[in-house]
Amino acid sequence: MLMAVSQPSLVWGFDFGDGATVRLDGPNGVAVPGGGGDDLLDPKAGHLRWLHVNLADQSSCRWIAGLSxxxxxxxxxxxxxxxxxxxxxxxxxxxxxxxxxxxxFARGETSRVGALQVAIGPGMMITARHHPLHAADVVKRRIDAGTRPADAAGALDLLVTSIAAVAATSTRTIAAKVQASEDALLADGWEPDQRDLVALRRRTVQLHRQLSGIRGVLLRLEEDEDLPPSLLSAVERLGQRVAALDSDVVSAQSDLRLLREELDLQAQQRTNRNLYVLSILSALLLPATLVTGFFGMNTAGMPFQHSPFGTLYGGLVAAASAGAVYLWLRRKGFLGGK
Structure with a gap:
């Protein structure tokens, strides 16, 4: 008997019909006369009832479990x-x-992905979640602004297009950031923070997984022979829209990958230039080091040992050996000469 009169923890609910929208949620709970159990899923003939419930509240779980x-x-x-x-x-x-x-509620949209459970039947639709979701807020704002789905197909269309709208906004933001970074890199040599690029890559991966999963769900429904005919056209249309949006996400991923490759290429070029300079300096200084090491030996009969200009002569020999190596490197083309 408790199951028969139980009520869910309603986030929001609406009745659509007769050209009007009636809110079912409010400070006094669910505004359904007599209301509980399966009665909440029994709107007037020709009406559509949409309930969005909070699964974090056990009353919602008990209500759903008792829906015969x-x-x-x-x-x-x-x-x-x-x-x-x-x-x-x-x-x-x-x-x-x-x-x-x-x-x-404090920071707005997060990077955490949550699950939205959906049940659609004749004249009714239930959406349920454990944590607040962005698309549910978009749906409510659109309904408050005057959107009125006429049937379950319209409600499903509103829900999926709201999810797609959130994903599309994120995709456009990512694409704009990547393009701005590319322009700054090519024009001014400015390099974006690698942590920002990692965050953008993580977001595109999440979006791709989300949209490809939704596309798979819609394809599964489209291929099911038991799918109600009233939902078929909406499912087909939504599948095409989600597929197109997923293509935009993949394109943003490709642009981001090219940007990272360009950054890696420039970093590699800088490293190669630095190694080139160090190699040339090492080659030039090696003969001089050999000469100074030779003259530093404590043995008898060293050249210029008794000359008053021995140090000068030794320095000239070291410089001449470095110059000879320089001319040899230039002749071989290591210094860009011919």
Whole structure:
């Protein structure tokens, strides 16, 4: 009996129908007369009810576990701690797990990836999460601004396009930063911080994994013969959009890879130039070192030993040996000569 009257921890909820949008969440809880259990999934005929619940609250888990109108496989997917992206179709209901970036109320969007569980059925849609997600905020803002999905296909379209919008914004930001770094590098020789490039690379990897996973989920649904016909066109359209966006992410990854390769090439060229200078200096100083070492031997009969200009003569011999090596290197082309 407790299951029959339980209510979820509702983040937000809406009823769409008759050209109007009715909010179901508020300071007094869920504004559904009599409300609990499966009654929350029973909107008026021709209406669409969308509930976004917080799985971090055990009341939401108990409510979902007690929904007899949902197939068991759908309930298990929503409540599963496994967060990898996947989808299933069971008894006319569609369930899937999609990835989105978590948000922190103090710092905004984070780099942490969270799971969004989705269940779609006749006249209803449930989205559930453990941590606040960016796309859910985008969905709510769009609904508050006047967007009204007419059916489950429209709700799925709104959800996936909101996730795609967040990913597209991140992709454009990354592409702009990479292009600005390329322009500065080629024009002024300015080099970006390697830590910034590592952070950008990590972000592109996360975006690619997110979008490729969503694309796989939509493809899985598109190929399922049990998928409700009303959702097929929306799934096909969304799959194409996500695929195009994923291509943009891959392009940004390629640009970032080229930038890193250019930085590595310039660093290698600087190292080679430094090694070249050191090699030339070593070659020039080696004969002089040999001469000074020879004259430094404590043996009898050393040249210039009794000459008042012995030091000068020894220095001239060292300089002449270095000059001879210089001319030889230049003749061989090591110094850029012919």
């Amino acid at each position: 109108s949902l197939p068991e496989a759908v309930r298990d997917l929503i409540l599963s701690p496994d967060g990898h992206q996947r989808a299933l179709v069971e008894g006319g209901y569609v369930a899937c797990v999609l990835h989105d970036f978590e948000v922190d």
